[in-house]
Every structure is written in C-alpha cells, then in structure tokens.
Amino acid sequence: MILSIFVTLFALIALFEGVYFLTHLSKPFLIFDPVKSSFVHRQLQIWGVVMTVLGIITLISAWTNSIAFIVIMVVLGCILETQMAFSVTSEFRAKNR
Secondary structure (H helix, E strand, C coil): CHHHHHHHHHHHHHHHHHHHHHHCCCCCECCECCCCCHHHHHHHHHHHHHHHHHHHHHHHHHCCCCHHHHHHHHHHHHHHHHHHHHHHCHHHHHHCC
C-alpha cells in the first residue's frame, strides 16, 4: 500500500513536469526562454511529451501490484529525469562556461 502511494506521488510529479513543459512553450520561465531559443523550445516539446507519457504509465503501474512493472517504471523514470535535466540545461551550461 505504501509503495503504491509513493509511486503515485512520483508519477504525479513526472506528469506535472511534462504538462508544465508543454504549457510553457511560448513564455519564458526560470532561466529558459523558448521563444528566443529554438533549441530550448524543441527540448521542452520532446521532454514534455516524454514526461507526460512516463507519468501516465507510472501512475497505471502504481496500482497494478506488479513489483516488476513498478521497479521498471521507477528506474526508467529516474534515468529519464536525469537525462532530461542534462539535455534541457545543456544550452545554458554551454553559454555560461
């Protein structure tokens, strides 16, 4: 039961992040300005879709009671979240060396 709650929380965070990226394609936020940078705009599109899909599938896995499915989704989520952080901030890191 507690595992399902924590995995649901993880899924909701990924889902929120994906929807946030998709709704901020035309307005600046934090250090990113997708209007001025086509690279950032494209990264937000790609990762917005990936995080939304990940969140939905992880939410489904949380309530299947299949430990293997849950572990796969959590590991996949951790890998994708890390990759997303590096790829979205890569332009910022390259400009500010």
